[in-house]
Amino acid sequence: MAAAPGRTTAERAEDGVLRTLAVGALQLEAGGALPEVELAYETWGALNADASNAVLIQHALTGDTHVAQGAGDEPGWWDALVGPGRPVDTEKYFVVAANMLGGCYGSTGPSSLDPDGTPWGSRFPFVTIRDSVRAEARLADRLGIRRWHAVLGGSMGGARALEWAATHPDRVAHAVVVAIGGYSTAEQIALAQAQLLAIRQDPHFRGGDYYGGPAPEAGLGLARRIAHISYRSEAELNFRFGRRGQGAENPLEAPHGAGRRGRYQVESYLDHQASKLVGRFDANSYISLTEALMSHDVGRGRGGLQSALARSRAQFFLASVNSDRLYFPEQSDELARALPGEVPVHSIDAKIGHDGFLTEIGQLGAELRRRVFTL
Amino acid sequence: MAAAPGRTTAERAEDGVLRTLAVGALQLEAGGALPEVELAYETWGALNADASNAVLIQHALTGDTHVAQGAGDEPGWWDALVGPGRPVDTEKYFVVAANMLGGCYGSTGPSSLDPDGTPWGSRFPFVTIRDSVRAEARLADRLGIRRWHAVLGGSMGGARALEWAATHPDRVAHAVVVAIGGYSTAEQIALAQAQLLAIRQDPHFRGGDYYGGPAPEAGLGLARRIAHISYRSEAELNFRFGRRGQGAENPLEAPHGAGRRGRYQVESYLDHQASKLVGRFDANSYISLTEALMSHDVGRGRGGLQSALARSRAQFFLASVNSDRLYFPEQSDELARALPGEVPVHSIDAKIGHDGFLTEIGQLGAELRRRVFTL
Incomplete structure (x- = not known):
């Protein structure tokens, strides 16, 4: 086991800097194995003497470990929630964020090298949310964390927080599950399938073995467009873009045939979202994590939602975004009903849709201080 | 001008049989022209002596002219509404349905031959809803129909019905507009863009000039999956399919890597929807009609919705599907508010989503008899 990081402020590792730990071989839920798994992670603050102040924050589908700003200038994606003086106060809590198994931000994934030094590509095995949580449990072991004070996440990060509470009933004191229900629905599976096909049908995909050649950028970009629409509410899209053309482009002008007309502003916007993701994400990881989310x-295999959660000793904190049309608030409500006791579902009020779990997370700050982060 | 079809029952043409009429050259709204346009259409019943009983029924995106069963056995897509003794009684009304300009069911479209005998393919011009309505007006002229008793349509068919009322204010007595608003929103444009890209990114698409070679079936299939999800409500998908695997397939079993796991039932369902469309529809027509719908x-160009509709002399009959999440009921409500006078929006009660305008159209029968089809 690797040495635990410093348990006093004096010894603390630099905040928000990516490090990697090897966590060994992993047998996988759906069959197959990974001979050697590494997890990339960042930390903020310092673990206290009895290791009771550790907090695990789980990123969403294409998210990364940079939850909060640290030693560098780069802002974090939950800065409103995490940092010195913030609800998850890094002066008091030791915050850990790990890149998910299958990802492309430092943890073992399809673009990692296999033991022979070749990228896994098409041979990367199917990993589930549970596989990821099992790998994260080993990371916790190596960091000297027996029990998390809290595991938090939104969207797919919420799925992992929930899975932590069910897989390791005595290792999670608080589970904060935002903008996701207890399982992926047919609707979510359907939207995911379209995204997988968008990538797999790109001729550059080559079955997943495209490393060294052109990447399936068009396919990944299309997957992102499909996903991004579901991340935003229809009201948000209509209000921001309406039917306007992009700049001087005229969507009604196409003297030379279809496909050569000007773009609508919303098309340009989605082109931009696609291009941004393509520049920062690996298509195979997108597939791997999407299939994990499905x-x-x-x-599953635990006698249903209620029975799976009954064994957890965690306190649950649930929240949904009121305009979310990907992970409907009703699914958080259903999850709440499956939990022992009365668990309220906090509502994030946002017009934007699902992405409100990122942009409006600050709305949960006061309640989180009151119920979870009381130090 | 071609001879009008028979004006008495004795002379009536065979019901529900596809015929074609040439309507001449067409200058197009977005630029360019088509040197010769043909429209395919079917009719039911007979035009009466003063040509006052003609009804135009407009199909949706991938629909066709076969609204009702006719001389043959093939059922129609609005059989519940149209036929002998039905609300649109073909013993009393002369019903016409035309394949839309740009389509692939007999009207001039991208797969038609240009004057040189080559399929239009990539050179087929961008056609709008208005272009289609202008071509249909010429068809009406040739059929001896000065004024429609009613123009009806759902979804894109509703867009054409509405456009008829605005473009030819004195040629439409009743406009029946179901499950669509006054314009395509940013949301609808965004979903359409993803579908266009799905096809255009298929390597078989070859810029649109794939005739004679393999068709972009994978791309068209993906476009259909994206669209079909939007045609159904999330509740419908979740209720029908949940998280079940397809037959003996196990979505959690993939010993040999991602992409080779078993399918979820909803994936198999969407595969089936894709395959059905690919077997019956041309990808270029899908693009052409989708861009028209955008x-x-x-x-547009008429001082806004209210002013465009103020000039129509039609009586409007609006309806929406209460579970529609593609053309939201609110958009029909907005359209109603833009119309002169008090226009109610009838509600189709269906759990299925947008496709309720097809499956549950019978719910409008009684009101349509009372308000529009009173013969």
Whole structure:
């Protein structure tokens, strides 16, 4: 086991800097194995003497470990929630964020090298949310964390937080699950399938073995467009873009045939979203994590949702975004009903849709201080 | 001008049989022209002596002219509404349905031959909803129909019905507009863009000039999956399919890597929907009609929705599907508010989503008899 990081402020590692730990071989839920798994992670603050102040924050589908600003200038994606003086106060809590198994931000994934030094590509095995949580449990072991004070996440990060509470009932004191239900629905599976096909049908995909050649950028870009629409509410798209043309482009002008007309502003916007993701994400990881998300079902093999969660000793904190049309608030409500006791679902009020779990997370700050982060 | 079809029952043409009429050259709204346009159409019943009983029924995106069963056995897509003794009684009304300009069911479209005998393919010009309505007006002229008793349509068919009322204010007595608003929103444009890209990014697409070679079936299939999800409500998908695997397939079993796991039932369902469309529809026509639908904006160049509709002398009959998440009921409500006078929006009660305008159209029968089809 690697040495635990410093347990006093004096010894603390630099905040928000990516490090990597090897966590060994992993047998996988759906069959197959990975001979050697590394997880990339960042930390903020310092673990206290009895290791009781550790907090795990789980990123969403294409997210990364940079939850909060640290030693560098780069802002974090939950800065409103995490940092010195923030609800998750890094002066008091030791915050850990790990890149998910299958990802492309430092953890073992399809673009990693296999033991022979070749990128896994098409041979990267199917990993589930549970596989990821099992790998993260080993990371916790190596960091000297027996029990998390809290595991938090939104969207797919929420799925992992929930899965932590069910897989390791005595290792999670608080589970904060935002903008996701207890399982991926047919609707979510359907939208995911379209995204997978968009990538797999790109001729550059080559079955997943495209490393060294051109990447399936068009396919990944299309997957992102499909996903991004579902991340935003229809009201948000209509209000921001309406039917306007992009700059001087005229969507009604196409003297030379279809496909050569000007773009609508919303098309240009989605082109931009696609291009941004293509520049920062690996298509195979997108597939790997999307298939993991499709597998999300905390009740699977545990007698259903209620029975799976009954064994957890965690306190649950649930929240949904009121305009979310990807992970509907009703799914958080259903999850709440499956939990022991009365668990309220906090509502994030945002017009934007699902992405409100990122942009409006600050709305949960006061309640989180009151119920979870009381130090 | 071609001879009008028989004006008495004795002379009536065979019901529900596809015929074609040439309507001449067409200058197009977005630029360019088609040197010769043909429209395919079917009719039911007979035009009466004063040509006052003619009804135009407009199909949706991938629909066809076979609204009702006729001389043959093939059922129609609005059989519940149209036929002998039905609300649109073909013993009393002369019903016409035309294949849309740009389509692939007999009207001039991208797969038609240009004057040199080559399929138009990539050179087929961008056609709008208005272009289609202008071509249909010529068809009406040739059929001896000065004024439609009613123009009806759902979804894109509703867009054409509405456009008829605005473009030819004195040629439409009743406009029946179901499950669509006054314009395509940013949301609808965004979903359409993803579908266009799915096809255009298929390597078989070859810029649109794939005739004679393999068709972009994978791309068209993906476009259909994206669209079909939007045609159904999330509740419908979740209720029908949940997280079940397809037959003996196990979505959690993939010993040999991602992409080779079993399918979820909803994936198999969407595969089936894709395959059905690919077997019956041309990818270029899908693009052409989708871009026409993106252009839907009855207020464009007419001082906005209200002013565009103020000039119509039609009586409007509006309806929406209460679970529609593609053409939201609110958009029909907005359209109603833009119309002169008090126009109610009838509600189709269906759990299925947008496709309720097809499956549950019978719910409008009684009101349509009372308000529109009173013969």
